[in-house]
Amino acid sequence: MQQNLFFPVYKQLEKELDELSYFITFDKKQLKTYSIKISELLLRTVSEIENISKELCKREKIKFYDKNKHIRKVVYFNDYFEKLEDLFLLSKKYVSFDLDNCNENIFDVKLVPFKKDKTYTLNGKTKSIWSWYYAYNKIKHDRVKFFRYANLECLIKALAALFLLNIYYLNKTFYSENSYDTDYILEKIEGFSKIFSVDYTMAISDDERISPNLKDTFFNPIEFFRIGRESSTYLLYSDYVIRTSSDEAADMLDKLEGSVHLFNSETHTLRKKYDNYQYTEHTTQCKLVAKLNREIDVQK
Structure with missing residues (x-):
């Protein structure tokens, strides 16, 4: 079995962020705090994001061609991201920040680390980018001039992005073979990290129908699960066959x-x-299965 060279690095970065919370108070007022340590962690984190994105594309057998249909020798992160976005709809995925040693209201909403939240102008054109990637490029090329860009908010969002990519790279499927053991499945999904967690929901097909005894409730439970598909990293299936x-x-x-x-x-x-x-070909009928949410699943 090939060694995973990415998740141990992510876990080390996560550990260092946790340790940082004992030196900097993690609350909303401190999100723009910057330091040498934050700068160093941000550089390492985004470098990992670039590397794991490349390997994810390799595993998915994605190739990049130039206008003459030749294999490109130079591929940029944005190119990798566009392909991964097609597969996983990363720009819609929620990540919760669950660090114990921080103010619980540090972020008003869940993080969407791959949502482009920074606009800038280049050659007269307005472009959108991730704030954490913008900061990374600035301090990578001129750390002295742009040192303040390496702030706590960018670091947390970048690490959340790396966490999400690691989950897709690990490509884990969890199952309960003989019972609908939801607690066991959710414990596995939530066990990747001590400081981040991803969303999950039940996988509902388009031909699902509402039970007559639910017709008078204040919301449609099937529609509730369907809406949650897009932002969920894991989908839970019942009575599902897997290998x-x-x-x-x-x-x-x-x-x-x-x-x-x-x-x-x-x-x-x-x-x-x-x-x-x-x-x-052997298969197993399971009572409950948690699978990674790929865009092909969202469209079912």
Whole structure:
């Protein structure tokens, strides 16, 4: 199994942000606080964002072409993001900031780290960018002049963005095979981080209908779940078939069994044990499954 070179780095950055909260009071009035340590953490965090975005595109087998349909040698972060946005709708995903050692009202709403919240003018044209990425570029190229841009708010948003990308890179599916154990599933979803958490909702298909005994309630529960799909990183499915690690192992054993040869000691030849071995792909029916929300799921 290939070593994950990204999540341990994220966890270290998360630890350092937590430690920073013991030296800087994390509340709304302090969000524009800047320092050498914040600057250093921001540079490391956004550098990780660029790297993991590149690897995510590689894993999804995304290629980048120039106007002559040749593979591009130079690809920029914005190019990676556009492809990942198509797959995961990152600009709509909510991330909650749950750090214990901070004012609970530090942010009025949940973070949407990939929503472009900064406008600037370049060559007479108004452009939009993420505030944390704008700050990163400024201090990377001229730290002395733009030192104040490396503030606490940009750092928290950048780390939230890195957290979200790490969840998609980890690509975890959680399941409860024999019971509708929602607590177990939610514990897994919320277990990635001590300071951030993502949204999740039930996966509802377009042909779902409201039960007659719910018609007089003040909101449509199915529509409630459907609205939440877009901003949720995980979708929860009930009575769903998946391929577990055990299924994959069973498939491998089947293939090994089907390739067995027998040795004839008289003729000194080998022959297949089975002339027509039938392979069956193993799957598991689960009561509850949590899967990463991809844009293809949102459109179902």
